Amino acid sequence: MNIVKRTIDGIYNLLKGMKVTIRYFFKPAITLQYPKERWTMPERSRGMVGLLSDPETGKLNCTACLICMRNCPVRAIQITQKKDEAGKRVPDEFVIEAGLCIYCGICEESCPFNAIKMIPKYEFSTYDKKQLTHKKERLADIGKGSKYNKWS
């Protein structure tokens, strides 16, 4: 009789397993069809690095104080300074090697002028390594439309 009981037990357990799989068969799939559908990234997720500008004047917030450049652990940031017409210090060249960036966010944290920010944009793969060197215009373009809201 033992074998009969074991057989029935076995069949019962197999049916239990089949119940699980058929339930998942009728559930909707959780796959994201990537190029067709995209995630909405969280507001504070660390994606590309961008430069923020004043929404009224359109000028960059950056004063080329070089704090982010000194704090960057992988030295991905290169800045040269210059003076503008009003005698104010502004960045002449602002280069971020996106290929070197480790997305630590220290540049954003250390910036005293709310000028640099990790933007929740993430698609910037290219066929050419040179295009990973983001210049000032590109960085301003990336940061366009982003508001600075530290610790909010």
Add this chain to the structure above:
Amino acid sequence: MLELDQLFKNIYLWGENLFTQWGIPLFWLELLGMLIVAVIILAFMSLSVLFLVWWERKVSGHMQSRFGPMRTGWHGWLQTIIDAIKLILKEDTTPGTADKIGFLIAPIIVFVSAFMAYICIPFGKGLIVKDLNIGILYILAITTFTVIGLLTAGWCSNNKFSVLGGFRSAAQIISYEVPLTLSILGVVILSQTLSMQSIVNSQKHIWEWYIFRQPIGFLIYLVAAIAEINRVPFDIPEAEQELVAGFNVEYSGIKFAMFFFAEFANLFLVSAIATTLFLGGWNGPLLPSWIWFFIKSFFLVFVIMWFKWTFPRLRVDQLMGFAWKFLLPLAFINLILTGLFA
């Protein structure tokens, strides 16, 4: 209504008229008819295999919360067609140390044995290529040739994984052939015929279906048939994790496609046989008979796929023990009881 047998009969009569007008012996019509039927069967097999591969991938995907193929066509329905074209266009390589002749004929044996068994499948009312009076025996005999092909493939590849896979499949198929045949014998005792059409005709009403009179026989048949076609949970001949791919490691291109084709053709074949023997074949209300046959067969195919994506693989000794120590005595008990009470 939409019965197809009348259509084929009319085409044949039209051909007969034509041939007698032209004064050609009817022998040539028979020959032509055979060729056309063979082409139709081959086309049907190809279509069903293409559909089944796609369906298998969709079923597996959805059971794992995925989609399966999605990019080519609506829900990826073109995927298997593209895969088939790719396999046919691929370079056909033969390993340098392989036995050339055996390596070549092994996929052909497997393919042909799957193809020939389709001759005796009643697809609908009068829709059978040749209603042999020993139909089911013929199918059992012809499908056993698969094992020769698999063993040849394993041996002639001259690769240790291949030969292990070949040995395993030979041991497995020969072991499971016995309970499979014994489970079918119960149906044969009840219907008192070996012809497939007569077996279908003997289960006109739903309460006459042999699944209700032979439930144990049906279960044994299903399990043994899954083992026969080397599918999970009995897929040790091609256990990917142990044997890479079993007997077909060295195969590529169209030869591999033939193995693959035969595998899925056999999947449909065992479902079709189970439908014929246990589920009343093409009998059913309202719809045309061939549609009923396909509904039942594809439901059984779905059940077998469902098994595949639910159950883990058995070990080799468990597999053999299950066949000889459990299924075989059970099949004998079932047969004796059937013989006593029939």
